[in-house]
Amino acid sequence: MSFFGEDVFGADAMRAYLPQNVADALLATIEDRAPLDPGIAGDVASAMRNWAVDRGATHYTHWFLPLNGATAEKHDAFLDFENGHPIMALSAKNLIVGEPDASSFPSGGLRSTFEARGYTAWDPTSPAFIKRHGKGATLCIPTAFCSFSGESLDKKTPLLRSRQAIVAATKRLMKVFGLPEERVSVTLGIEQEYFLIDRNFYLQRPDLVQTGRTVFGAPPAKQQQLEDHYFGLIKMRVLDIMSEVEQELWRLGIPAKTRHNEVAPAQFELAPIFEDANLACDHNMLVMEVLRQVAKRHGMACLLHEKPFAGVNGSGKHNNWSISYGGKNLLNPGGDPGQNAIFLTVLAAILTAVDRHADLLRATVATAGNDHRLGASEAPPAIISVFLGDQLTAVIDSICGGNGAKAHKASALRIGVDTLPPLPRDATDRNRTSPFAFTSNKFEFRAPGASQSCADPCTMINLIVADAFDEIATRLEAATGDFNTALQSLLRELFTAHRRIIFNGDGYGDEWIHEAERRGLPNRRDALDALSVFRSPENIALCSRYGVYNERELASRFEVFSEEYVSRIRIEGAVALDIASTMIIPAVQNEFASAASALRDAEALGIDAASAPLRSRAEALGDGLSGLLSATVALESALQESPHSIQGSMAALRKVADDMEQLVTDAHWPLPKYREMLFIY
Ligand code: ADP
Ligand code: MG
Numbered sequence: 001m002s003f004f005g006e007d008v009f010g011a012d013a014m015r016a017y018l019p020q021n022v023a024d025a026l027l028a029t030i031e032d033r034a035p036l037d038p039g040i041a042g043d044v045a046s047a048m049r050n051w052a053v054d055r056g057a058t059h060y061t062h063w064f065l066p067l068n069g070a071t072a073e074k075h076d077a078f079l080d081f082e083n084g085h086p087i088m089a090l091s092a093k094n095l096i097v098g099e100p101d102a103s104s105f106p107s108g109g110l111r112s113t114f115e116a117r118g119y120t121a122w123d124p125t126s127p128a129f130i131k132r133h134g135k136g137a138t139l140c141i142p143t144a145f146c147s148f149s150g151e152s153l154d155k156k157t158p159l160l161r162s163r164q165a166i167v168a169a170t171k172r173l174m175k176v177f178g179l180p181e182e183r184v185s186v187t188l189g190i191e192q193e194y195f196l197i198d199r200n201f202y203l204q205r206p207d208l209v210q211t212g213r214t215v216f217g218a219p220p221a222k223q224q225q226l227e228d229h230y231f232g233l234i235k236m237r238v239l240d241i242m243s244e245v246e247q248e249l250w251r252l253g254i255p256a257k258t259r260h261n262e263v264a265p266a267q268f269e270l271a272p273i274f275e276d277a278n279l280a281c282d283h284n285m286l287v288m289e290v291l292r293q294v295a296k297r298h299g300m301a302c303l304l305h306e307k308p309f310a311g312v313n314g315s316g317k318h319n320n321w322s323i324s325y326g327g328k329n330l331l332n333p334g335g336d337p338g339q340n341a342i343f344l345t346v347l348a349a350i351l352t353a354v355d356r357h358a359d360l361l362r363a364t365v366a367t368a369g370n371d372h373r374l375g376a377s378e379a380p381p382a383i384i385s386v387f388l389g390d391q392l393t394a395v396i397d398s399i400c401g402g403n404g405a406k407a408h409k410a411s412a413l414r415i416g417v418d419t420l421p422p423l424p425r426d427a428t429d430r431n432r433t434s435p436f437a438f439t440s441n442k443f444e445f446r447a448p449g450a451s452q453s454c455a456d457p458c459t460m461i462n463l464i465v466a467d468a469f470d471e472i473a474t475r476l477e478a479a480t481g482d483f484n485t486a487l488q489s490l491l492r493e494l495f496t497a498h499r500r501i502i503f504n505g506d507g508y509g510d511e512w513i514h515e516a517e518r519r520g521l522p523n524r525r526d527a528l529d530a531l532s533v534f535r536s537p538e539n540i541a542l543c544s545r546y547g548v549y550n551e552r553e554l555a556s557r558f559e560v561f562s563e564e565y566v567s568r569i570r571i572e573g574a575v576a577l578d579i580a581s582t583m584i585i586p587a588v589q590n591e592f593a594s595a596a597s598a599l600r601d602a603e604a605l606g607i608d609a610a611s612a613p614l615r616s617r618a619e620a621l622g623d624g625l626s627g628l629l630s631a632t633v634a635l636e637s638a639l640q641e642s643p644h645s646i647q648g649s650m651a652a653l654r655k656v657a658d659d660m661e662q663l664v665t666d667a668h669w670p671l672p673k674y675r676e677m678l679f680i681y
Pocket of ligand 1: 187188189190191258271272273274275320321322323329439441442
């Protein structure tokens with residue numbers, strides 16, 4: 001593994017290319033997340049350039065995460081001239097700030113043209129890396145992207161701000177427990193699901209190429225009934241891609257660890273070892289990029305859409321989130337009662353946070369693609385709830401004096417540091433249906449979609465948990481008398497108030513929808529509705545109080561994300577109309593013409609036995625043709641209307657088209673079918 005991290009300007013490279021005192025200063029800056037000493041910036045820039053040039057780089061770019069959810073880069077050559085001679089240069093200024101302008105990225109009103117300039121600012125906590133392409137290589141410098149007035153135009157800045165909020169709140173809370181100050185880290189392990197299909201099929205599907213999902217396609221006879229794909233033997237062609245992806249990722253210092261087949265045919269998963277959340281989010285963006293590129297080199301297409309195939313499992317991105325203090329995971333139910341008291345406090349804070357702000361969490365996963373996935377086959381519903389498992393739930397019930405009390409002899413249970421019984425360790429059973437599940441020593445937020453950046457969901461988890469930590473700290477700081485008694489009564493109060501968010505049952509069932517409604521949990525099925533919570537005064541107040549988003553920044557997110565939602569649906573509608581008009585209708589017309597001519601022949605020849613079936617086939621095709629024509633007319637006018645009416649018209653059109661797919665001669669159907677895309681690779 002000597003090549004792990006070889007394309008990253010990490011600690012080893014810094015030590016190799018910088019004088020020791022400068023390397024120490026830089027590493028300390030990164031560790032403490034302090035601003036860079038301007039005195040060393042020049043040395044750091046030259047070292048980074050020398051390192052990159054030694055590895056074949058000719059260009060550098062500030063690499064950032066604009067609000068469109070992608071990554072952005074604008075390359076500049078190191079080339080400069082000194083006394084008429086060409087040299088390779090990277091100045092301190094070019095390392096630290098960039099002015100990519102980049103005025104075409106969505107800003108949601110944060111930039112009017114007179115102040116259109118956008119700035120990028122180096123984020124030293126995410127190391128620079130080299131991207132290779134053909135014969136060239138580019139040094140990528142991770143940066144934050146903001147407007148002239150300092151407002152965030154990206155996904156990284158709020159994440160870094162939310163990190164600060166949760167770090168401060170954690171230190172405060174731990175101080176209440178009498179612990180000395182230690183380092184706090186927020187960790188994230190991001191499991192990425194994706195589909196791989198043959199690229200020839202992909203290129204013949206204008207819907208996949210333009211929207212990432214199939215807007216037509218009849219279900220194949222074989223889907224996942226046999227459950228023969230999950231964890232099954234990985235096909236050689238796919239394994240080749242996986243290994244090449246991993247080697248590229250390792251070179252970039254991305255700790256890809258696990259690979260396996262997923263539940264749906266042609267669906268796979270890649271999971272890395274968890275890392276600092278900011279780094280994990282950057283790394284996941286690179287994971288998606290490398291997956292796409294390597295698949296393409298192998299003649300396949302990697303689909304990262306949340307729902308490429310209707311009726312088949314969608315793809316998500318599980319965000320495994322945890323927080324540690326002085327290197328100790330606070331979500332580890334501990335070996336000793338002191339640690340258990342902290343664990344239960346953190347658990348109470350998280351339940352409080354998720355229950356209070358389920359709507360904010362939901363909003364961070366509200367995209368057009370994810371709308372197809374949430375609540376559909378094998379994906380968590382749009383209702384946010386927390387899975388804890390029976391044993392932990394029983395502990396909480398006993399603290400509240402509820403039902404679980406009997407089972408766990410709650411009368412004896414006190415939170416007092418010496419009286420708390422050991423908690424079940426690693427006793428959480430698995431529940432794949434929960435959007436926010438406790439899994440041994442971390443929470444797994446499973447609602448995020450496969451194609452989205454994890455920065456928004458992680459920002460929100462950090463923020464709402466910080467708020468709950470602060471509230472608990474405030475209460476405990478003000479408590480008089482015995483600490484354990486105060487803690488016990490506070491935990492009881494919080495668990496009692498928020499246990500409605502705990503749900504250990506089947507999140508896929510209809511009963512849960514009714515039960516959740518009875519419990520008063522929000523169920524926002526529709527992304528636009530879900531996003532609207534960014535406009536509520538309480539949410540604006542919460543986000544501004546912690547400086548994570550100011551009012552204008554939050555409003556801009558609402559605007560950008562809802563506009564993106566509407567445009568995506570309009571594009572899907574237009575693509576469906578195009579495919580129907582130029583591919584499907586002509587195919588059905590031809591099929592009708594040949595059925596009609598066969599019918600005429602049968603009648604002319606007096607072959608009565610054939611006339612009846614040929615007539616009914618021609619009639620079915622004729623009906624289909626007329627259905628398709630009226631559905632396309634309806635879709636055409638719906639395209640001027642709301643997303644809902646576009647979606648309604650697309651569904652009606654798809655119904656007829658998919659019926660026709662099952663009638664038209666296979667060789668004449670103009671689009672690769674589900675059974676081909678999902679099973680032939
Ligand atoms: P699963 O049962 O979901 O496959 P794994 O144990 O394989 O669970 O872990 C899934 C992901 O969770 C991995 O990316 C792993 O690195 C990550 N993970 C494990 N511990 C933590 C932690 N303390 N903080 C954040 N992520 C973690
Ligand atoms: Mg998982």
